[in-house]
Amino acid sequence: MKQKVVLGNEAIARGLVEAGVNVVTGYPGTPSSEIIPGVIALKKEYALDTYIEWSVNEKVALEVALAASWAGKRAAVTMKQVGLNVASDPLLSAAYTGVVGGFVLIVCDDPGPYSSQTEQDTRLFAIFAKAPVFDPATPRQAKEMTRAAFELSEKYRVPVIVRSSLRVSHARQNISLDALDSTPRAANFKKDTARWAATPRYRLLLHQELNEKLAKIKDEFETSPFNIKFTPTQTAGEPQKQKAKVRKHKFPFGIIGAGVPFATAQELLDELGVQIPMLQIGAVYPLPQKLVNDFIAQRQRVLILEEPDAALELQIDDRSKIHGRLDGTIPNAGELSPEVLEPILTRLLRAAGLLAEPRAANLPAWGAALQNLHLPMRGPRLCPGCGHRSAFYTIRRAFPGAFYASDIGCYTLGTNLRAVDTCLDMGAAITMASGMYQAYRLDGKHKAIVATIGDSTFIHSGVTGLANAVHTGARFVLVILDNSTTAMTGFQPTADQTRLADGTEGARVGIPDLVRACGVKFLRTADPYAMDEFQRVLKQAEQFTQAPDGGVAVIIAERPCVLNDRTPIDEHPIRVEVTDECDGCKYCLVAFECPSLVMNVAKNQVEINHQTCVDCGQCIDSCYKGFIVESKPMTILELAEKVGSGNGLVA
C-alpha cells in the first residue's frame, strides 16, 4: 500500500474522504484548521463532488452538516475544543434526534494549552452529550477511527465524535493511502415530525432510545479493534524475585490509557526495557466496563493515562486500585509530556518492584547553566508591518487610560502593546464593553471604552453582541480590525469576502452592512497606517459615544494582513533607519513593540533588522525624538534585491 508522510489533520481529512464523506463544514481554530484544507486538496486530487464550507461559526457548521446527514448524506464537522462550546446546543439535541447518513464531529483538544483559552476535555463533553467518542493516539489511528466513526454513526444513527488533540493533529506520520468509498448516497429526507421536530413528549422517548443505542454501542466497544490489550511477551529484563511474584499473584502493575499519553508510556517502557500489561482504550465512551474491569481485576495497581482530563477514569466504577488524575498521581493541568510522565512512571514501576533503582550518576542538569546565558524570551508577537500594531498604537495614544476589551485572534497579542485588557472568548470584546459601560454608568461615571475585534470573529459571534449593545443603549468605541482574512489560523476566507473555502465565488456579506443593520449610527472606515487620520476618527467616535443622541461608534480599520497580502507595502515601501543620535531610551521598543526594532546592547542604540523589516515605515512615529527616519529612496537595484529575497520559506 502506498505510504505518505502527512500531518495528523491531513490523515483525518484522508479518513473523511476514504469514508466517502459528502459534506464537510467547520470553523478554523488551532489545532483543527488543516482538516478542511486537507479535504479540499483531496477533492481536487480525486475530482470529487464533496461540498465543503468554512462556516461563520461552529454552531452553524454543525447544523449545516447535520441537515445533510438527515437527508442521508455522510457529513462531518470540524472544530477546536472550545468551538464545541459554541456548537453544544445542536450537538446535545442531535444526540436525541439521531442521524441518518453517518455524522461525525472532529474536535481537536489542546492540552497545554498552546493556542486556547481552556484545556477542556472533549471526551467529557461527549459523555455529557451522550455521544460516542474515539480517542486516537496517532495520525494513523485518527484516520482509521474517522472511517470507523461513520460506520458506527450509520449503524446506530447517532452523532459520533473523533476527539483528536494537538499532538495527533499536528503530529506528522506516514499513513497508508487506502481506497475511497464511492457508495452513492442520494438526498432523500423522510418526514418524521416525532423525531426531527420532536416536542418534549417525544423527546423523552428519544432519550430512552438514545440510552438503548448507547447500551448496544457499549457492548460493541467490548470487542472494538481500537481497544487493544498488550500482554508482556517475555520477562527477560525482570529480576528473578519479580518473576516468582508474578506467578503467585496478580501482576503487580498495569496501565490503561488513551490517546497520546498511552503512546508516550509505551515508548518510555520500551526504553526502560520493562514489559507490563497495557490496555489502550481507543473507544472511550461508552466505556467497555467488562474489558476494563477484567484488566483491573488481574493487576494489583493500575495507572490510568489520558489527557487533558479524567474521562476514562471517571467511568470506572471501582477505583480502589487506580492511580490517575483523581488521586493526584497525574497532575490536573498541563500537557502530559514525556518529561512529566517519566518520573511518575519510574516511581510506580519501582514501587511495584518492576524497575531497579537508578545506578548511573545523574548528568549535570542544563537549567542553571542556560539561565546564565540570558537567552532572549521569544513569545508570540504581532508581525512586522501588522496593521493591528498601528491600530493599537494609535488607540493607546488617543485614549491612554481607557478600558480595552479585545477578543480571540492575532490581535490578542495587542497585550504586548498594553492595548488589550480582556480576552474571554469569541465575540466577547463587544459584550465586555457593554457590561463595563453599564457597570460604570450605574456609578454615574464616564469611562472611555475601546473594544477591538477581528473581521472573522466579528461575523462569528460579534454581530449578536453588537445588536444587543445598540438595543440596550451601551456607549463605547468598537474598532473592527479588518485584515481581510482569518490570519491566526492560516488565512481562511471570511464571509466579508467573495472567496469560498475551495476558491469558488460566493456572495459577500459586508461588515459595514452588518454594522448598519445592527442600528449603529456612527460608522467610519479608516486605514490604521494613516495614524493621524485614524486618531482623528477615534476621537470623533469617542465624542459620539458621549453625545446626547450617541451610542456605539464603530470604526472599521482596514489594512490587509501583511503575511497574506503585501501588495500595499510593496507598492509604497518606506525604508527606515535609526540615526546615530539614538540614545537607547527604548521608548519605541515598548510603545511600538515591532520585532524588527532591536536593541544593539553594545552600542546602546536601537537598530532596524532589515532581514525581517517589511518597510512599512510605521515605526517612524514611535520615536518622539525623531531618530527613526525614512532612508533615502532605494535604488532600482536595491529594490530588485528586496523583492528577490522574498519573505517566505524555501517551500
Place this chain on the structure above:
Amino acid sequence: MRYAILLAGIGGQGVLFAHNVLAECALAQGFNVTGAETHGMSQRGGSVVSHLKIGDTAAPLIRQGTADFVIAFDAAEAYRALPYLKRSGTLIVNVSPENFPDAQIQPQLDAWAIAVHACDADTIARNLDRASAANVALLGFATTCENFPFTAVALRAAIARIAHPRFTAFNEKAFTEGINACQDSHSAARRASTVTLP
C-alpha cells in the same frame, strides 16, 4: 531502531520545511516516521520546535535527554534545545563557529560529550541573495557531520521532491555551499562516507 532529531528555530526560518525533508528522506528509505510540529499562536515570531522520530514509535514528542541530533537554525534556540540531546548527541547550529558555544556552557557540553558543529548558514544564504535558503544550507552541512543518518545524495533528492520547483536552483546551490562549509580535517572523509541509518 529509533532515531530522534529535534529541529529548533524561529517562525519564518523554514523549520517545518526542514522537518518535512528529513521525514520524506526517511520514508524513502523504508522507515516509519512520527513527529510533532508547532503551529498557530506559538508560530508568530516565537520559538519553533519540531520533533522528528524515525523508526517504530507512536509517541510524537522527543523526551529531553534522548535526541540523537539537534538541528538549530538560531544560536539562542540551539542553547534552549540542548536539554533534548542525549549523552554523546550532536548539535548542528546555524551560527559562525567562532561565536559558539558560549564558554559558560562548555563544561556542560563536555560532561554530556556533545559534539558541536557550527555553520554560518545565514551568510551562505545571503551570499546567494536568498536569505530564506539558510535552512537548506544547514541541511547540506548536516550531511557532513558524523553519524548524521542521511547522505547528501538522499537528502538532496528529498529536497527536490518536496520543494516548489521554482526554488530548485537556489536550493541546489545552498545545499552544496552548506556541504562546502565543512572545513575541518575530517571533511573529505565525511563527505565521501555513506553513513546510513543504524
